[in-house]
Amino acid sequence: xxxxxxxxxxxxxxxxxxxxxxxxxxxxxxxxxxxxxxxxxxxxxxxxxxxxxxxxxxxxxxxxxxxxxxxxxxxxxxxxxxxxxxxxxxxxxxxxxxxxxxxxxxxxxxxxxxxxxxxxxxxxxxxxxxxxxxxxxxxxxxxxxxxxxxxxxxxxxxxxxx
Amino acid sequence: xxxxxxxxxxxxxxxxxxxxxxxxxxxxxxxxxxxxxxxxxxxxxxxxxxxxxxxxxxxxxxxxxxxxxxxxxxxxxxxxxxxxxxxxxxxxxxxxxxxxxxxxxxxxxxxxxxxxxxxxxxxxxxxxxxxxxxxxxxxxxxxxxxxxxxxxxxxxxxxxxxxxxxxxxxxxxxxxxxxxxxxxxxxxxxxxxxxxxxxxxxxxxxxxxxxxxxxxxxxxxxxxxxxxxxxxxxxxxxxxxxxxxxxxxxxxxxxxxxxxxxxxxxxxxxxxxxxxxxxxxxxxxxxxxxxxxxxxxxxxxxxxxxxxxxxxxxxxxxxxxxxxxxxxxxxxxxxxxxxxxxxxxxxxxxxxxxxxxxxxxxxxxxxxxxxxxxxxxxxxxxxxxxxxxxxxxxxxxxxxxxxxxxxxxxxxxxxxxxxxxxxxxxxxxxxxxxxxxxxxxxxxxxxxxxxxxxxxxxxxxxxxxxxxxxxxxxxxxxxxxxxxxxxxxxxxxxxxxxxxxxxxxxxxxxxxxxxxxxxxxxxxxxxxxxxxxxxxxxxxxxxxxxxxxxxxxxxxxxxxxxxxxxxxxxxxxxxxxxxxxxxxxxxxxxxxxxxxxxxxxxxxxxxxxxxxxxxxxxxxxxxxxxxxxxxxxxxxxxxxxxxxxxxxxxxxxxxxxxxxxxxxxxxxxxxxxxxxxxxxxxxxxxxxxxxxxxxxxxxxxxxxxxxxxxxxxxxxxxxxxxxxxxxxxxxxxxxxxxxxxxxxxxxxxxxxxxxxxxxxxxxx
Numbered sequence: 001x002x003x004x005x006x007x008x009x010x011x012x013x014x015x016x017x018x019x020x021x022x023x024x025x026x027x028x029x030x031x032x033x034x035x036x037x038x039x040x041x042x043x044x045x046x047x048x049x050x051x052x053x054x055x056x057x058x059x060x061x062x063x064x065x066x067x068x069x070x071x072x073x074x075x076x077x078x079x080x081x082x083x084x085x086x087x088x089x090x091x092x093x094x095x096x097x098x099x100x101x102x103x104x105x106x107x108x109x110x111x112x113x114x115x116x117x118x119x120x121x122x123x124x125x126x127x128x129x130x131x132x133x134x135x136x137x138x139x140x141x142x143x144x145x146x147x148x149x150x151x152x153x154x155x156x157x158x159x160x161x162x
Numbered sequence: 163x164x165x166x167x168x169x170x171x172x173x174x175x176x177x178x179x180x181x182x183x184x185x186x187x188x189x190x191x192x193x194x195x196x197x198x199x200x201x202x203x204x205x206x207x208x209x210x211x212x213x214x215x216x217x218x219x220x221x222x223x224x225x226x227x228x229x230x231x232x233x234x235x236x237x238x239x240x241x242x243x244x245x246x247x248x249x250x251x252x253x254x255x256x257x258x259x260x261x262x263x264x265x266x267x268x269x270x271x272x273x274x275x276x277x278x279x280x281x282x283x284x285x286x287x288x289x290x291x292x293x294x295x296x297x298x299x300x301x302x303x304x305x306x307x308x309x310x311x312x313x314x315x316x317x318x319x320x321x322x323x324x325x326x327x328x329x330x331x332x333x334x335x336x337x338x339x340x341x342x343x344x345x346x347x348x349x350x351x352x353x354x355x356x357x358x359x360x361x362x363x364x365x366x367x368x369x370x371x372x373x374x375x376x377x378x379x380x381x382x383x384x385x386x387x388x389x390x391x392x393x394x395x396x397x398x399x400x401x402x403x404x405x406x407x408x409x410x411x412x413x414x415x416x417x418x419x420x421x422x423x424x425x426x427x428x429x430x431x432x433x434x435x436x437x438x439x440x441x442x443x444x445x446x447x448x449x450x451x452x453x454x455x456x457x458x459x460x461x462x463x464x465x466x467x468x469x470x471x472x473x474x475x476x477x478x479x480x481x482x483x484x485x486x487x488x489x490x491x492x493x494x495x496x497x498x499x500x501x502x503x504x505x506x507x508x509x510x511x512x513x514x515x516x517x518x519x520x521x522x523x524x525x526x527x528x529x530x531x532x533x534x535x536x537x538x539x540x541x542x543x544x545x546x547x548x549x550x551x552x553x554x555x556x557x558x559x560x561x562x563x564x565x566x567x568x569x570x571x572x573x574x575x576x577x578x579x580x581x582x583x584x585x586x587x588x589x590x591x592x593x594x595x596x597x598x599x600x601x602x603x604x605x606x607x608x609x610x611x612x613x614x615x616x617x618x619x620x621x622x623x624x625x626x627x628x629x630x631x632x633x634x635x636x637x638x639x640x641x642x643x644x645x646x647x648x649x650x651x652x653x654x655x656x657x658x659x660x661x662x663x664x665x666x667x668x669x670x671x672x673x674x675x676x677x678x679x680x681x682x683x684x685x686x687x688x689x690x691x692x693x694x695x696x697x698x699x700x701x702x703x704x705x706x707x708x709x710x711x712x713x714x715x716x717x718x719x720x721x722x723x724x725x726x727x728x729x730x731x732x733x734x735x736x737x738x739x740x741x742x743x744x745x746x747x748x749x750x751x752x753x754x755x756x757x758x759x760x761x762x763x764x765x766x767x768x769x770x771x772x773x774x775x776x777x778x779x780x781x782x783x784x785x786x787x788x789x790x791x792x793x794x795x796x797x798x799x800x801x802x803x804x805x806x807x808x809x810x811x812x813x814x815x816x817x818x819x820x821x822x823x824x825x826x827x828x829x830x831x832x833x834x835x836x837x838x839x840x841x842x843x844x845x846x847x848x849x850x851x852x853x854x855x856x857x858x859x860x861x862x863x864x865x866x867x868x869x870x871x872x873x874x875x876x877x878x879x880x881x882x883x884x885x886x887x888x889x890x891x892x893x894x895x896x897x898x899x900x901x902x903x904x905x906x907x908x909x910x911x912x913x914x915x916x917x918x919x920x921x922x923x924x925x926x
Contacts, residue, residue, distance in 0.1 A: 015452070015454070016427070016454075019452075019454045020454065023452065023453050023454045026393075027401075027452055027453060028452075030395055031386070032386070032389070032392075032393035032395075033385065033386015033387065034386065035390075035392070035528070035529070035577070036392065036530065036606065037528050037529075037530070037609070038609040038857055038858050039608055039609055039857075040609065040857050040858075040859070042857055042858040042859055043528065043858050045528055072386070073385065073386035074385070074386055080381075080384065080385035080387075085384040085385065088380075088384040089376070089380055089381055089384055092374075092376065092377060092380060092824055092825075092828065093380075093384075094239070094379075094380050094383035094384065095238075095239030095240070095241075095828060095829075095832060096238050096239030096527070096528070096529075096575070096576060096577050096578045096579070097239065097379070097380075097382075097383030097388050097575070097577070098390060098527070098528040098529045098577030098578060099528045100383055100384060101386040104384065123866050123867050124867075126866050127865050127866050127867045129866075130528065130858060130863060130865065131528070131866075132526065132527050132528045132578045132580070132863060133239045133578065133832050134831070134832045134835035134836060134839070134864060135828070135832065136835070136864075136865075136866040136869045137831065137869060137872065138828070139866070140866070
């Protein structure tokens, strides 16, 4: 029995401590947006945030995740309207879509720290996430679009009269 | 033919014999082709409508005005469901915001109207369903207009339809689709003749075809909300993890010791598969309460195997056998036989020959293979994303020992298909485990299972011989293609083709593309089955199938011939694409795409530094009859180490008519990058009968850091719509190989192109 804080809620799960977080999220909590791809940390399909860092949930045990703040694709924004999600639609990124939860979560951890990444920084940050449909160029465009939108929103916020 | 697999034949794929029915039903208005073929009179059709009409057929319009299209196609990233909805919406006159999609079951009523089965492949869907979907939409519009005319008391001929609203301009009256459907009184039958008589829109009247409307499946895929096979949850469900043998095919289980597995919490049972469909050999499923427990139990099983007849084979054995077979004069069957190549080669002024190879390639879609099986009463329910529901249902039935008509396939989104999910293997462990434990079972392959048990792109060996006359003109070409026969493995005679020498049926899906549009008076293509490879590495259809290897050989060889004749390889192609005889039409379209790609890439005009080069290739993939005309100019830089960097791929493709231009660009770019990945980065090998690569550390598809600049240039000339998901795969490898030669004079004849091979060829 462990308590996990997922998407802002505390949830009790019954699983051996060495169970990968991925399977607890998917099976017990039935949040299936986080995907199984390789089971070895090689593809990024299972990416979630633990204390704001993008991690591979297939390589993170339940006992390691307990007591930390976990965010999945379902919790990235309340209505699925994170700037990255909007940009993903605007650029029509997904094809089969299977890797895209992981791609978006990986990208979100970049933009949280760097709202103006260079193309090289995007590639370096995203290179561990495979897309077998090869949507890479649209992923890059969508990240740049979301970054620009976030900067605009934040500038607008700065200009707001006090 | 395997007697345990019974493929249910569709009664009639011929839509010209089907009526189209429109009827008010409980949930709104339902529209679709009659499930029962036959020459209905209108009265009989009406009776059929009233009694048997199933409102889930094809599409339905709800009282809220939402139009839900049910698509019997596998949606694996090509957004085919959205495309079908777009075709219907165009003629129906609905607002795109009102369109919804859902995926069909394997009920034959959702079969492809042209193919008579549920199969998604060959880049066929749009091309083959354009007319049927358009007429279905138009019939709906006509029925709604007639009902609206009655409601408004005006002549139907004076009405206009736009954005789900039917308007009578003169009286300024209008009725929305929702209002008309709510009136609940529509019944109309279109006989086959009525349907044929409908005048479809001309391209200048299109408002949706040719427009990049947003794909309907995308928003859910940004929120983790799209449901794939692996996401299925059933009450009481348990999990299965397969344990696969070290040999790809032919092994048998000698013993299973589950004493350690029994100590794993949650473990339920180890099930040794008894697969009479022969889809799998030597598989065991560890069943447990959770997938993690099933994995632990699987690891704890001690299984001994008899490796079977293929346990000693390697990639080298398969290549050696291919060469032996190619050397025999009576091997194989002829796919093409024009003129007398043997005589023409005998009298040619110059003969050149070359061998081209490709290695085993693995599909590895991001969603590992999986299936969930549940028995309820007499019915077997299968939940999985699959490209060939008709055959997969039959395999699942064979694994269960029941009649296919008792199998219901529930289609899910596919986390990548690429041809892998034409196969049915994932249903076998799910079915037999569910039967053994009496509960619904979801079987999920580990990535290691998925890679080592792939129905892979076969290893291929091709020998090409060309004869030139004294003027350097190509007068003879002989082309032998040796491979496993992936489509023959299906055991469905309809998918085989007669050979031109009447020696028996051949698997044209191993030689398509070799029947090119160049004019060569003496030309033969021989399809030779590598039985050893066929048995040891059961092969499948991998995105682009045969043209992925035939054009590697043809387009590399054409370059070699051009150089032997002292001609520019692009100009040499243009001369060969003269459009004479059977090549009329296609050759000119292909020539135009080649010219486009050359121009856009700066072929011949761009001054390149030392070590860089541009190579071209042009292809008529997929099949001669279903070609999309595609050319590529690849710009590469080759380091002294032999390492190849692709700087830019310029792709031009003639697709006839574009339904969704943005969707086409996505597909063509994805296909081109698949081509690049296969050309440079992907290689699987067989050793001791097993695939050596087990995960993405050793089998290494393209990553973002390897992405070159890609420009996709689409020619849309009003010809019928062609397929776009695959053809661009096939043009990339030869364009890169030719570019490497152009850059450093090194000719590489094996895929993938490695730095070592380039370096070796540079020295030679």
